[in-house]
Amino acid sequence: MARAIWTGVITFGLVTVPVGLFTATEDHTVHFHQLQRGTGDRIRNRRVNERTGEEVSPADIVKGYEVGEGEYVIVEPDELEEIAPGRSKTIEISDFVDLDRIEPVYFARTYYVAPRGEEYLKVYELLRAALERTGKAGVATFVMRNKQYLTALRAEDRLLVLQTLHWADEVRDPGRELPELPSRRAGSGKELDMALRLVDALSGPWEPRRYRDTYQEKVRALVQAKAEGREVAVAEGPPEATGVVDLMAVLESSLVRAGASGSGRSGSRQDSGRGASARSGSRRSGSAGKDSGRAGSRASRPERARPPKDRERGASRSELRQLSKAELYERAGEQGVVGRSRMTRDQLVDALARPGRRTAGSAA
Template sequence: MARPVWAGNLSFGLVSLPVSLYTAADSHTIHFHQFPRGTSERIRNRRVNERTGKEVQLDDVVKGFDTGDEYVLVEPRELDEIAPGPLRSLEIAGFVDLAEVDPIFFDKTYCLGPRGEEYGKVCSLLEQALAKAGKAGIATFVMRQHEYLVALKAENGLLTLHTLHWADEIRDPKKEIDTLPGKANDSEKELTTAEQLSNAMSLNWDPEQFHDIFQEKVAALIKAKKAGETVEKAEPAAEPTEAVDLMEALRAGIERAGRPKDTGGQATTSRKATTSSKAAARTPPPKKRIRSTPKEDLSELSKADLHKKAAAANVPGRSNMNRDDLLKALSRP
């Protein structure tokens, strides 16, 4: 079972609801220890007094801020004593239209649950009200000696809490990045071709189609090195597209992605194309001969490569399949 990272009271108006906060996502990053090259002796990070060289226990550590000519030392309890509002309170200042909150402000997501079955009705009522109104509750609260600006949302029948960046933390790209291009004087033909490419590559959002291939490669590398084997290196990155080759690259991308989807009647069809389509309506086109292609040998592919092919073929349940299951599913006619 998940353990709460914070517990306190959520209040709005005159309603106070005891809640617990849980992290909504879990990282699957593979973590490594550090070793001096050529040895099996681990490198340890320790808190050491720079003068005596002796290790310092965590309970004896205080915080210090460098003011330039001296350090100002602060005890953890002193930070708790000056925290704005009660430490265990999450009070909603008001409700805003969710569409008004720019996505750049969102940081980390937590799930919020009532502490006790008797508070479930109030929690459910708030969730339904937020979902129906399309609003988010805006609040600030203190967790682990940091104050957070947060948005309380309704998502899939649950209350979720999203930490938000403070306004002065959002960078202005135009001031921070000196290589940003201005508005290019693109031709109508280039713009139309770029739109056709985006239409040809459109897809339905399905997060199950995507997975962390790099972490699978790292796990395969570890397994191979343990067995004394080698692994195949990744293909080099694609070369940047030269400006003079832009149109050719766009056309090639369209051909590779397949025929563009109908854009809803945009006026891009020439008179010649209209005439030929009328002629085609009178004379049925000859049937094209279908040449069968040799069946690909999948037995040598890795699980990651098989998963990519299964995603392209829209194989149901692929995310829960092992390598043999993927191989069988892709081998079916």
């Protein structure tokens, strides 16, 4: 069983619950030792006295802050501990914020939070359930290993999770740091429509076990091959960048490939499996057969051929659910649905099926 890397209390209001923090992730990187080329002798890092060249024991090392050339203020470890907020043992929640309002760039490391004793389970679960019901995260600070952290405490299925956050002044402004950014947003057009269809075709549930670190696998294979005196195949270089002239052709080919591979995707999205039910009323023409490999094929959906006045009367939810998100988005654009760019697939269905819906024209 793992050992807690930090123990203390979480406080919110006047409620206090003793907890321990446990590391949630581990590193699977292949680690190498440093050797001298030609001799194979091991290279080690040692702490040495700069003046005498003698090695110094960790117990004899203190922290020093340079206030002038060669002049230092000495700070002992226990002095840092004494000034730490809450004496380094308190995670004090100061605010509750909507979890989805915290930008991903702020998240750093993740820790599991566990109650320190059976008698604290009720209070622990009370906080977890409150965060889960509200979709909130508890924003708090605490000190660990002589460093203060900004954190977000959030709920998972059966436990609390603490995620350290970067401070605001640690997050760089992309507008200042990046040399090139688009001058305007993509609004509409055939390229965007096809890009939306491609995203929809490649969409599926989050299944982390489907992904693996293939680079580390190749590193291990390289080490094994060299140990056995075998040659290792060199990896291919990156593909060429897509030019503006070739964009439509590349998107078309991508959709064909996604349609061909989508049927075999493990855990693919629900609407990709509608198959026979969506095609039961489709035309059996040669063109339909040609497009059957494409995700979001228009030929396989008879309601796409309805006259405009029929669209204005709206469609049933069952009809709309047979459309891909890209097609729903396109229809929402034709009918002027406000806020469509921020809607999920289900929200687009609701907006299009709702009688007397608000459009861009009616909102004026």
